[in-house]
Amino acid sequence: MKAFLTTECAMAIDPALAADTCTYMEAIAGDGGVHDATGVWWLSPDIQLIGSASGADKADPGVDNTVDVTLHSVAGTTCAIPPGTESLTIDLWVANPSLAMAPNNSASTAHIDSIGMPSLAAGGSETHQFHWMPAVGLPASDPQAPGHKCLIARCYADPLIPSATNFFAPDDPHVAQHNICIVPCGGPGAAKRPAGCGLDVTTVNPDVRKPQRTRLRATFDLNPSAAVREVVLKRLKNTKGFGRLSSTPPRRFELRLREFPKAKVTDGTKGGGAKRPPAYEAEITLEPAQVIALRFVADLSGAKLGDAYIFHLMQAGPEGQSQGGLTVVMMAI
Known part of the structure; x- marks a missing residue:
């Protein structure tokens, strides 16, 4: 991060x-x-x-x-x-x-x-x-x-x-x-086959005067901080079907940007150990004050029932400065 x-x-x-x-x-x-x-x-x-x-x-x-x-x-x-x-x-x-x-x-x-x-x-x-x-x-x-x-x-x-x-x-x-979303994945009829699921997300270019080169990133949290764990577990304990936080990444996850078919994408979802957690990154250019919709998708096939996966979605501006973030917790039920 x-x-x-x-x-x-x-x-x-x-x-x-x-x-x-x-x-x-x-x-x-x-x-x-x-x-x-x-x-x-x-x-x-x-x-x-x-x-x-x-x-x-x-x-x-x-x-x-x-x-x-x-x-x-x-x-x-x-x-x-x-x-x-x-x-x-x-x-x-x-x-x-x-x-x-x-x-x-x-x-x-x-x-x-x-x-x-x-x-x-x-x-x-x-x-x-x-x-x-x-x-x-x-x-x-x-x-x-x-x-x-x-x-x-x-x-x-x-x-x-x-x-x-x-x-x-x-x-x-x-x-x-x-900004946090708890997303149960599966539902009736899928209890034995935890499947992929997604979340629609919005973002904006905070610069109202000029276009900005923007980087969007999704990362799987291999080792949540005490503050993140506290917030997430407080919500998961009231979520039916929760079993445990997963320390193993899902098979794949990505950011889908339908408005930007030529986005520069770096797929690092296989990860590289503790120093390089699994991540997916896309680089796009947003017009002044442009609001866009994207979809975050994770493939939870093969997950154990009750596994919860913590992801952080982030936006960085042209100089690498943080502009926004969202924590998404997807759970196989």
């Missing part, structure tokens, strides 16, 4: 929020708002969606879905907020399973709400609960359609006006993202 991404380019932080050095959200619990752009930064514990019927990370139409968003303040007196600050603002967006997302692109995200809350004491944390009722009958392409959802939140001192076109994730400490 670290070879795919780079930290050599300058950190991308929203200049409009630079005056607030106190308020932050965490990508990994305890990171203090310092997000590791070369790691799995899109499983923030500070954003939690609970569908009324479907449960964690899913939305149900026509009923109340709750989203808990947690903010933090830097401890001590080393940070600053703009003069005249009276409260904090939280913005919340929702999307279909996605890699990169954009705040002003209705094909990419939907703005759920923005609320104000009291300023935090130094070193303090506070959680606000959003109530979201998606409309019934939305098409699957709508960011508010039912099913697995990706969420992104932004918090900042109220006198500030953040960018309307870019989230500046993952570097900006004011922004956090929560």
Whole structure:
């Protein structure tokens, strides 16, 4: 993962929020708002969606879905907020399973709400609960359609006006993202023959002015970090048929890009040991603000029933900078 991404380019932080050095959200619990752009930064514990019927990370139409968003303040007196600050603002967006997302692109995200809350004491944390009722009958392409959802939140001192076109994730400490999908594969009639399955995914060129050379990558996680294991297992324990996390890669997986039949593809799904985990990579060029759909597919034939496979899907920009990510857990049932 670290070879795919780079930290050599300058950190991308929203200049409009630079005056607030106190308020932050965490990508990994305890990171203090310092997000590791070369790691799995899109499983923030500070954003939690609970569908009324479907449960964690899913939305149900026509009923109340709750989203808990947690903010933090830097401890001590080393940070600053703009003069005249009276409260904090939280913005919340929702999307279909996605890699990169954009705040002003209705094909990419939907703005759920923005609320104000009291300023935090130094070193303090506070959680606000959003109530979201998606409309019934939305098409699957709508960011508010039912099913697995990706969420992104932004918090900042109220006198500030953040960018309307870019989230500046993952570097900006004011922004956090929560993107994970649990995908049971098989179903009735296939219980003895775990088969391949897939997930539709959306992404966007976050640059609204110029085309970008973009690399998309899917990798099988041979050795999940403690943070990844915690998030994944918390969800799998409530998933019928789960047996174990697989440490053996599936036979094959790939990114299908119907809009880019000439994409430059590197198929490394056979892997190369612990230092080179199985991966599939595609290089394409996206037009300014272009939103595309792709499909992630894994062949689970030969898997043991109950095996769960952790994949990370990532997007990198022209300088190797991380632009988005999604964790997909496919399980043979």
